[in-house]
Amino acid sequence: MIPTNYYLFLSAILFGLGVVAFIFRRNIITIFMSIELMLNAVNLAFVAFSQAWNHLSGQVFVLFVIVVAAAEAAVGLGIIILIQRNRQSLNVERVDLLKL
Amino acid sequence: MNVPLIVFFALAAIAVLGAVSLIWQKHPIHSALSLIVVMVALAGLYLLMGAEFVAAVQIIVYGGAIMVLFVFVIMLLNAGAEERTSFSSLAKFAGVPLAAALLCTLAALMLTSHEQVQTAAQPGVTAPTKALSAQLFQEFVYPFELTSFLILIAIIGAMVLAQRDRKESHL
Numbered sequence: 364m365i366p367t368n369y370y371l372f373l374s375a376i377l378f379g380l381g382v383v384a385f386i387f388r389r390n391i392i393t394i395f396m397s398i399e400l401m402l403n404a405v406n407l408a409f410v411a412f413s414q415a416w417n418h419l420s421g422q423v424f425v426l427f428v429i430v431v432a433a434a435e436a437a438v439g440l441g442i443i444i445l446i447q448r449n450r451q452s453l454n455v456e457r458v459d460l461l462k463l
Numbered sequence: 464m465n466v467p468l469i470v471f472f473a474l475a476a477i478a479v480l481g482a483v484s485l486i487w488q489k490h491p492i493h494s495a496l497s498l499i500v501v502m503v504a505l506a507g508l509y510l511l512m513g514a515e516f517v518a519a520v521q522i523i524v525y526g527g528a529i530m531v532l533f534v535f536v537i538m539l540l541n542a543g544a545e546e547r548t549s550f551s552s553l554a555k556f557a558g559v560p561l562a563a564a565l566l567c568t569l570a571a572l573m574l575t576s577h578e579q580v581q582t583a584a585q586p587g588v589t590a591p592t593k594a595l596s597a598q599l600f601q602e603f604v605y606p607f608e609l610t611s612f613l614i615l616i617a618i619i620g621a622m623v624l625a626q627r628d629r630k631e632s633h634l
Contacts, residue, residue: 380482434617441624
């Protein structure tokens with residue numbers, strides 16, 4: 364039996380790495396993937412708590428999170444394709460029309 | 464050391480290495496492949512926790528559908544290695560300190576918390592998938608129906624986005 368704290372620790376590490384990737388990467392597709400990494404880290408925490416309290420709600424929440432991630436990926440990648448068409452670049456620094 | 468603990472540490476190491484590789488790689492396709500490694504490792508961890516259905520969904524939906532979409536878009540756009548540009552001032556002066564603060568808070572909480580999350584003596588749930596489906600279709604039936612609306616909206620949104628560039632070529 365693995366202590367739940369270990370899973371939470373791993374989840375925090377993965378979430379932190381996702382935040383770091385979100386801030387330091389410039390490619391919009393990679394930034395999008397770091398969001399998926401953070402969602403995965405949260406899912407891990409949900410399942411760990413679900414196991415710790417022997418209650419299945421956590422696993423149901425994970426299914427909902429996966430549905431939201433799928434919807435987000437479909438719409439977000441459509442937007443990314445439009446950005447590439449209009450800006451000829453995937454660098455977030457080039458998408459600065461609203462910037463002062 | 465017992466076997467589950469060894470398996471846990473192996474999978475955890477694979478997941479963390481994959482995440483580090485996601486940050487490290489310059490090319491988006493390498494980052495995408497690293498993310499797939501992370502997801503497969505997490506599916507293994509779900510299996511270790513006895514959440515078979517979530518593990519299967521993780522592989523099928525995340526590894527099979529979402530990541531294929533990512534790889535497909537990277538291929539379609541012919542995305543090259545990312546060019547290094549300077550940080551925006553917002554990222555430098557607000558983003559980096561905030562991320563550091565978040566990481567420090569998480570680390571401090573982890574290290575100072577002595578309260579063990581209670582671990583139930585292994586489960587009274589004999590058929591987790593059966594119990595999970597009962598829970599999903601009884602207690603959570605309204606949220607479940609709402610997610611179908613969400614997917615419908617996402618389909619319409621994706622179609623509108625794909626259609627737009629035919630009429631007007633600028634955002």
